[in-house]
Amino acid sequence: MITKEQFQQAIEQRDAAEKVINEYTKQSRDAFAARWERFDKHNEYFTDSDLIYSATSRCKKCEAGLAYPKGCDPWHQWTCSGVLKGIGTDKGHTALPFSMYEVLSEQQPSANGETTRPNRELDSKSSV
Ligand SMILES: [Zn+2]
Numbered sequence: 001m002i003t004k005e006q007f008q009q010a011i012e013q014r015d016a017a018e019k020v021i022n023e024y025t026k027q028s029r030d031a032f033a034a035r036w037e038r039f040d041k042h043n044e045y046f047t048d049s050d051l052i053y054s055a056t057s058r059c060k061k062c063e064a065g066l067a068y069p070k071g072c073d074p075w076h077q078w079t080c081s082g083v084l085k086g087i088g089t090d091k092g093h094t095a096l097p098f099s100m101y102e103v104l105s106e107q108q109p110s111a112n113g114e115t116t117r118p119n120r121e122l123d124s125k126s127s128v
Contacts, residue, residue, distance in 0.1 A: 032071045039069075045086035048117060054078060055104040055111035059094040062087075065116020066094060066103060078103045081116070 038044035051067040058065055059080035067081040078096040082088030096103060106115035 028071060029073060032069070032073060035069070035071070039084070043086060046084045048081075048085070048119065051081060051084060051117075053081065053106045053115050053117040055106050055108065055114040056116065057096075057103045058116055059083075059088070061092045061094065064088065064093075065118070066096065067116075068098075075099060 035044075039046065046069050050069050052070060054066040057078065059082060062080060062082050064080050064082035064087070066078040067084055068076055068078055069084065076098055078094075078098070078101065080088055080093035080095065083093045083095075104111050106117060
């Protein structure tokens with residue numbers, strides 16, 4: 001039998017946990033927003049170790065693999081990795097919003113190890 005005190009204590013623990021979760025989520029969101037601004041406004045490009053690549057989907061313009069930066073928001077997009085790495089700075093590279101396109105990530109088990117990531121051997125040694 002759960003007492004009223006135990007019930008009350010559980011609610012307080014839940015509220016404290018929610019506060020930690022919400023603060024952590026906010027910190028992560030702010031950190032990514034700051035990182036994206038450094039990319040977008042100050043040409044601080046991403047490296048392969050910052051990116052999650054698609055299994056097979058590539059940019060329609062330059063054939064580089066599509067990718068997104070680790071830690072991005074759920075409303076971000078798959079982008080030409082050449083653009084993210086500062087190689088493709090001209091217009092017309094592929095960008096597909098997560099909310100509108102289903103792109104298979106290299107991290108999905110159903111990708112069976114396929115990836116559009118260049119230099120796979122080098123990247124497997126970097127931290128995730
Ligand atoms: Zn491209």
